Amino acid sequence: MAKSIILTFVTLLIDRDASTKLPTTVPEFEQPILEEIYGEELVTELESKEMQVEDFDVGAAFAGLVKKYGGNADSDAARARYFNRQRDLEKFIDSRQPSTAKAAAKTTSSAPAKTAAEKRAEKNAAKAAAKAAKDEAVATDFTELLAGDVASITEKLKDLSDADLVAIEAAEAEGQGREDLLAAIDDESESRKQ
Structure with a gap:
């Protein structure tokens, strides 16, 4: 089912070896998979940015994860550890969505931005x-x-x-x-x- 969501995209620097450092921008839900594949200490988050995504289809996103990481057993196992089923990805994304109460608190808060x-x-x-x-x-x-x-x-x-x-x-x-x-x-x- 397609819906409008807020999705965080992270830019990561993956330290493949002494001479290869790969920058990549991925949805936030891919970060733990990449950290599992390459090692958490070799994946550095450079920045993150929230974006409104219209017509987001969690089924298509899950299928994309399976296709992207299904190439070898290790990367597929890393993907399955976090998102074994479409429902796991849906729960992750839903947990990151701002609630109306959170949104109201953000707009009325006088605390300095983090x-x-x-x-x-x-x-x-x-x-x-x-x-x-x-x-x-x-x-x-x-x-x-x-x-x-x-x-x-x-x-x-x-x-x-x-x-x-x-x-x-x-x-x-x-x-x-x-x-x-x-x-x-x-x-x-x-x-x-x-």
Whole structure:
């Protein structure tokens, strides 16, 4: 579904080797993939810029990611770690959209604008917190539950907390990645939002 969104584009400098440094501008959601492929210490963010994107199609964007990084197993695995399914990309983009409350606070705030360094520090802290939360969620031991068949696991999903549901989804995505089980987890998550 195409919609109008705010998308952040980042200009990165990728240090390929001693004599090759490649500048590239990509949507913000590609940055963690490139950091995973080349190493976080070899990818430097030079600048970021928010842009209004009309008729953005998340399905086309996800297909583009799969095509772009599907050329070899390592880059495809890096892409899948962050955006295994279209829904993962959609959640990432939605989480970056300004809410009306945030927009109203921005326009009425008399606080001085943040510098690029402050914004980058906040972004890096948020990224580190998200990674730590994801690692902690995956670390929760669901080995016994995930050893069962899809039908028996699906029956037990309704008994899990929201946090456990997120954790088991991450553990399954990192492990066997059974599409039918991931779909059942998605269905359970969606049913709780209604």
